[in-house]
Amino acid sequence: MPAINPHQPLLQAQLPHWARQVTPNQWAALKQTQVAPWKRQDWFANAAPDLREAACASQARLMQAQAALANSLKGLQQITEFAEPLLQRRLAEHGFHAQLRNSQLLRVKRSWHWAALRYLSSHRRDNLLQAALQNFASDEVFTAESAIALGDNIHVTPIQIQGAVPVGMQVPVAHFPLQSEHYQVERLPLEPAAFATLCRDLDLGKAYQAHLEQHLAQPATRGLAIRVQKDRLRLAADLAYMRHLLDGSTLDQIERLLRGGTVQCWQLALFGTPLHEVMLIDAGGAGLALYLPGHDPALRQCSNLDAVHDTLATLLLEPDARQAFTAYIRQDQRTHFLDLLQQNLDATGNTAYERPWQRAAQADLRPTRVAITAEPFGHYQDLHLARLKHEASLLAVPTAMADANARARRLDEWENLGLDALNIAAFFIPGAGTLMLAVTACQLLGEAFEGYQAWHEGDRHLALRHLEAVGLNLALIGGFVAAGKVVPKLFNSPLMESLQQVRGSDGRYRLWNEDLTPYRSAVTLPQTLQPNALGQYLYQGRYFIRMDGQLFEQRFDHNLQQWRAIHPDTPDAWQPPLAHNAQGAWRGQHEQPGQWPFAKLARRLGEAYTAFTPEQLAKAGRLCGIDAARLRRVHLEGQPTPPLLLDTLQRMTAQAEVEALADKAPPGLFERFYNGSAPATPATQKLLDAYARLSPALARRLLAPLSEAETFAWQEHSQLPTQVRQLLEQVHSELPLVRALEGVLQPARASSDSERLLFSALDAMPDWPADLRLELHGASPIGPLLEHVGREQAGTLRRVIKSVEGYEVDRGERPAPAPLDPDLCRAIEQALPRPHRDTLGITTADGSSLRQRVLGWVDQHREVLAQRLWGHRALLRKPMGNLRGGRPLDPEPPQPRLASSLAGAYRRLFPDATDWEFENWLGNDEDNLYVDDIRSPTQRLHDLQQRLETLRRDLHEWARPDPQRPHQRHLAIRPILNAWRRLSTITLEGGGRLHSLDLSGLDLDNQALASLALPDDFTHVQHLSLSYNPSLSQLPAEFHERFPNLNRLLLTDCRFDTVPHLGSPEQLAWLDLEGNRITWSTQAQQALDRYPGLSVLDLSGNPLLEAPDLRGLAYLRTLFLNDCALSELPQGLDQMIEPIILDIGDNQLLRLPDGFNVPRPVANALRLESEWLGSPVLAQIEAYNAMHQVDLLVCEGDYLEFFEQTGPAELALWQRLPLQYRRDLRPLLELEPFVSRPRQARAEFWRRLALIDADPALRQQWLTHPPYDLFNLPL
Structure with missing residues (x-):
């Protein structure tokens, strides 16, 4: 794990400014709110399970309530946080631009010394913000020496002056030293009097009173605060009952109070000082319940008021308890209260405050109680707001209350206690009582962490530790922590490595633990409700989906053009984007299917798969040839769900039901279980007629995604969407093997x-x-x-x-x-x-x-x-040249995956990225492209995410439906996004992959490509396919320039009339233009010559008329020029080296070039076979074949299957056979027994040929028979 926290910059950016002034003790108090020490106590461990569960449930409820209150108080600011920008702005209006934190008001006081008969000078220096908060009385005046200046520019020098006092008539004057001060100040352009006037006019105190009223007096906020008060009491009652500090009747009384019943409550006072938050509750015959929120225990049972007095007297003997008890007392009453407490409770009356006291014999705290006539919790919340306003007026004094003498007393009192007014103001809200301390901790967590309220308490505590480390280190830098004070080091943790940065609706980034559990919906859907084609349930105008058997509500984000999960309890919570394949396979976009086992990959295809065991899923996957890699592509790339997987599972279920009935199963029961009893619709029946291998159940499933218009087009005009037809062809070809395997594994089938x-x-x-x-x-x-x-x-x-x-x-x-x-x-x-x-x-x-x-x-x-x-075994004359259709050659070995937070964030964008690719992107290699990028990795990730979101929005805008010009551009969005995310690849036989973009068969036209404004993020794409777009005849420069590293370009069955131009032609190795409208010309030849690196060229099916000149293509190995209306061979054949196949068949060649002679490898690779060849050229070909022992008409590769596992003897035998006889043997490869039993067929094939070859009589007899009848000869 890296030593540096990857989210350090985010924590610094999200930490409120006031938190940089929080002291270590205050941080400790905040952290303590996120732990439950009682869980580690023996009395808790030994309690009954139901009591423990009740306490934990109450704690969770309290946490949710505190988080909800914290969320509702967004915008509520501490005093300094509120006041500083207001003061800075007002000063700027008066031309004052110095930093407030470094600017001070030097207030010089001149006092007349009557004995010395002269003035003595003293001073007070206050930060401008503190001075503005404490405000100024209307009659305050400033001496000429008073000034406003930067702290470093105020120099105060103590001086001594001589005082003289006459002692007597005959006695010399007595001289004595007096202490005074000399001031040297570099003044700022603002006079103290003007500053005082500005502050009175600004009236920060009054503004802050309105701020408190605005945020805390709202009915909704008041209700949430009351909920917190109740939940605190509920947890206290559960714990007290568990510890036997309450009896059952008292617990019932408290429960009645919490439910809104009538229970008498009182507010307690000691020495006439009201105790805020402390409550006495009538416990009936059991006496009273004393509630001290924040204490341990917080609730205990007392028989009467005297017992309450004894409990408090005993409690307050301890220094920690006394310190905590001051939270119940208003700030301006604490000193007086503690003085009275020591006088009446401490036996000596002068024991140090930080030491335990001995109880005085006649200790009397003079407790009194005032009955609460209103609803108790609402009453206490109103008292709390009044207390906040009062204590705020001491720190941010309204102009109407400004008094110089009162200010001086307050400041002296705070300073005598070692307190700083600004620090008090910075931690004002959580410091006023116990209610807001945990709420403030939640606010801090909410600034930087998304969904923290659902975390384990240990994680919340650790998150606060990280914030504390950041805050105290920033405080040290800012001078808010005394030099030499030990502050925690910045550190990393597994928690930080597990979190990802997400951008909320407010545009700010927070850290999220990628857990969808809190997003589960408690809504119960009707059992009869069926999902739509996307796998969504529409209920009461709301959309729901199921993932892993759980229900989630979602909404469509029109800005991102994505569905997002909605938090059931917190509407403004982060809404994780969701990905799907348009057929019910939903997942969180943050999830990594690459790490999922096969069973989870299958179950996440849709709700229908959740009923099956892992064993059933694995068995069906093996039957269908569907492995984990295939399902990962479904989830990552949004590919269609393989329809045969669910079909096979349902057939297995139907067979199991039949077998369960054993001999009682009537004939045809399997078909009824599997296909159902409903008659086929006309559309289904038409599909069954067209694709005989399909079953009714499978046909219905394949037609299910069609819209009404598409179903009508199929039923009336036999038209199907391209993707559906391709899927049908695939299923129809795979089905016999799947059913055959089913019969092998399940003999009954x-x-x-x-x-x-x-x-x-x-x-x-x-x-x-x-x-x-x-x-x-x-x-x-x-x-x-x-x-x-x-x-x-x-x-x-x-x-x-x-x-x-x-x-x-x-x-x-x-x-x-x-x-x-x-x-x-x-x-x-x-x-x-x-x-x-x-x-x-x-x-x-x-x-x-x-x-x-x-x-x-x-x-x-x-x-x-x-x-x-x-299948139909046509001779494959067009090998894909080391392509395997994007599937791995073998199951890939598991690769080590870096598990850091940055790596996880990178793989959310690029799920297939290897560790090496990630390290390279980080810039750890000096030779990589990013070494000079000064942005942090986090900033670069944010930029990438923003680019992806922009691309998604732009694509949806580009694909917006146009009634005037209907199109299918929306089908191109997913392939383009997959290519951007490096998900779509072509796998090579020799290992390795090419990143690809496949836009084939989408009915794209020239205007579509011309208007497709792609960013410069596709330089990695090397394979581009635009085949089967019959209206496409141009490659706009704005489009192809986005792909400067193209290695392969496929434009099969488009409408091009010439060879396209590319901006970077040198790297192109594969150009497929089969089935276009190209007629060869000088322009076409010039375009072809720009691709000197071509190794594969396909111009088949074009009306070329004239053969291209291949002399400039030194690397060409594979050539397809069949059916091009050629009358002569292309130039350059004799220069080719090690060709694989040179297919120039199905043309109207008139003759071979004069002096035609090509190297033997070229002759073996040539195919000139055509039914349109005339006698002259055929005679030339046969003469050439006889002379060179080759066959120009048929490519040597057409015979390769005959020669598997053979040697020189078979090759020699082959050469002895007549050439035309050899050619006519090729159809055998498409017939039995070569189809089903190729190994046996091959052995029998050579045995029969050997017999014929060895016996001249047989040779003469049987070589006259049709070669395709070889296996029927009596040999």
């Missing part, structure tokens, strides 16, 4: 897809014995062959028979059937001979070993399985 997946997994086992074949037959051993694995020539054959009731191991004992088993995994394990099971590492016969092998295999190959087993 097994299907032919499960069988296909299972046998495909068996085929992929590298240790599958060569002499073993396993077959799955329908109905009988000689029934249809449904699936198989292993060579036909294998010596050992095992069969499993499938029937309606389940699976049966064929043991050759028919017609007596073997037992049926619904679990195919178990049937296969039992069918395999024991030696072969051992070879395969299958240690069980219950299906579990095989099941886990299948699951592990699917986990490793999931990205290709769905496409391979159930």
Whole structure:
């Protein structure tokens, strides 16, 4: 943990000025209000649990009440805090601009010495603020030596003058020394008399009286103060009862009083001096209850008034108790009261005040009581306000009460007690009684800490310690602490490291502990209330959401364009911004999903997920191929919730309900549980017709987010939003694998897809014995062959028979059937001979070993399985060149994460930031970009947050709906924000990532990009996709200049008619312009030549007519020019080095260039195949192929799947096959058995080719058959 508190500047900025004058003792008193020492007492630990709970609940209620009162008193100022700016401003109006704290009034008094017959000088120096507060009488005059000057410019020199007194007629005059003073002053341009007049006119005392009235006399504030008074008494009663200081009847009396019942109460006085806040309560037959708020104990039972007297007399013998007792006495009465107390209580009458006294034999405190006829708590609050006003008038004297003699007496009394008038004024409100001390502590906490009232008391106490350290160190710097006085060192703590700075509605930053618990709402929603598409509940005009099973109220912040959580009890509390994915996955924007386990990631997707156990969630996630990384993207980037996850969970639930009924379950019950019994709506039925793999339940879920207009467009015109259609295609392609896996894990849900997946997994086992074949037959051993694995020539054959009731191991004992088993995994394990099971590492016969092998295999190959087993296997001629669609190659190892407060704040903006990136941003590396930034890290974080908020507002303004020109700009907001926050990345096969911005498929046009004013915060973006925006034909400079470090630019299926220009073309390595309207020209060639670093170029599907010149692209490795209406090859092919694929197919080439000759790697990468090639060019190609043993028509990469796990023998065999025969073998890769059993198919493929190659007769016979029929030949 860093030694320096990261929030030190904030604490200094938020600490009120008056707190810099608070003394260590006063800080100690403030801190004491935030602890409950009684919790550490044995009597509390040994009390009954219900009593302890009641006391803790009362303490929490009191804390909330004090915090509420503190919050309502925002703007209430201490005297000096109130008066100083007013006086400074008035002086400035008179041309006086010196600092008040350093300016003094030198008041020189000249006294006539009658014996010496001359004047003697003395002085008093007062700070100008203190002088103004004490005010001036109307008849005050100032000597000529009096002045106003800076303290350092007033020099007083004691002098002696000779006095002479005649002693007698014949005796010489007697001389004696007299003490006087000499003054040397550098005056400021303000005369004392003028200052006195100014102060009388300003009348700070009267203004402060109005200030107190304004803040403390309001009915709402008075009610909150009364609530504090009641809650203090309630806690005192709970503790006293627990300590057996009250009996049950007295406790009942107090409870009746607190509920507003009629209970006689009195105000107590000693020596005729009223005791503020002290209360006597009628306890009925038990006598009286004495209430001394702030004391320990604060409440005790006394039989009568004499017992009250004895209790107080005993109490006041102790010096600490006497000191605390003075809080009940008005400031101007304390000295007189303490004098009377010592005379009547101290046995000697002169024992030091700070030492214990011996009780006098006839001690008499002369107690009296006055019955309270009004409501007691309101009465005491009125007395408290009157006391505050009275004591304020002593420190800030109204002009009408100004009296020079009274002022002199007050100042002398305070100074004799070692007090300073300004320090008293600075701590005036909490110092007047006990009521406001804890409230002032809450005010201090509230200045710097958000939501402190919900913290543990230890954290509140520690927070005050931090404020104390800051305040006393500032006081030392400001000269308010005597030199040499020990002050606490500034320090750091885990608490400070756990807090984050948040900006409130007042624009000020405070520290928040990122805890949403206090924001939970107690509102009970109707059970029938359903959430909307965003996961919100609209109830009585208010919006609610659920997170972690708890209800939270929210509101939409139109300024931030975000939803925010609302505190249920404190309307002006910090309202944490909320993030969501528009489908019910809500979280606090401050939360870090990167640290959440899978179960929490899943449950926070919406309320529907909270009913499932972690085991169920993990199982469903594995079935759907959804891991924690995928769900983190949902929460961080706002990606759509994977619909198959909830669908799978609900299917698991339905199956469990069916299994619970066992034999009593009627046929079709699962479908009723899962799909429901309601008939499909027309829109749902249409979707089911279009996507046959969907179930009604899944179709309803996929259509649920559509608006009425979108549903109508689908139903009537078959139009779906782009995102919905993309999601549908994804689900439709993933569904067979998910259902197949479901059948593997839950045999009752097994299907032919499960069988296909299972046998495909068996085929992929590298240790599958060569002499073993396993077959799955329908109905009988000689029934249809449904699936198989292993060579036909294998010596050992095992069969499993499938029937309606389940699976049966064929043991050759028919017609007596073997037992049926619904679990195919178990049937296969039992069918395999024991030696072969051992070879395969299958240690069980219950299906579990095989099941886990299948699951592990699917986990490793999931990205290709769905496409391979159930998808359309078009030859992939356009590899993405080391891209993996943004998903990690493997589960990333956990990275160490710095846990400091600054690191947490940085990751709130950039959740994926590594420790290295954060350290680099901090500027700890001399080579980084921020080393010369003189702003503090906190200031830079604030600036970043402000930039993000500004960007969000600007984007929402840019995306505002336009009825004249409908658009979908709102869909671009989230991707742009994700890119700013460095959340969207493209993962590379070799490791590493590129920061990306994907704006594809959003119907953006030229005007949209031209009006999109992005800040200069996207220099990190290297991958930009604007594909599938069919109206886009330009890249405005204002847009592309925001991305100076682009490495990849994707503009597929747009409307560009030429190659776009970029401001920084040198770094671009990937340019995709497939499917545009580019016709090649000199302008296009010049634009292309500006990208010398291109390694991938795609111009497919453009009507180029003329081939581009590639000679300037020295790094080009991948080229797509297919379907470009080319009649000749591009120049520069012969200069290419180590190309991957050069696809120039589907063109109308007329001939090869004269003297055409390219390096062999180029020839192997070329694809010139096209149905439009004429005989002349085909003859040239075939001649070239024959001469160089290559194939210009087909890229070598098209055959790679044939050559997996092969060697030189297979390559030589391949070369001996006729060229056209080799080409025509490619369709086999899209057919069985290559689709389901590629390993077995590959072995059989080469076995058959070897047989044909080895026998000339077979070669002549079978090479004339269609190559795609190879597996059907009788070989």
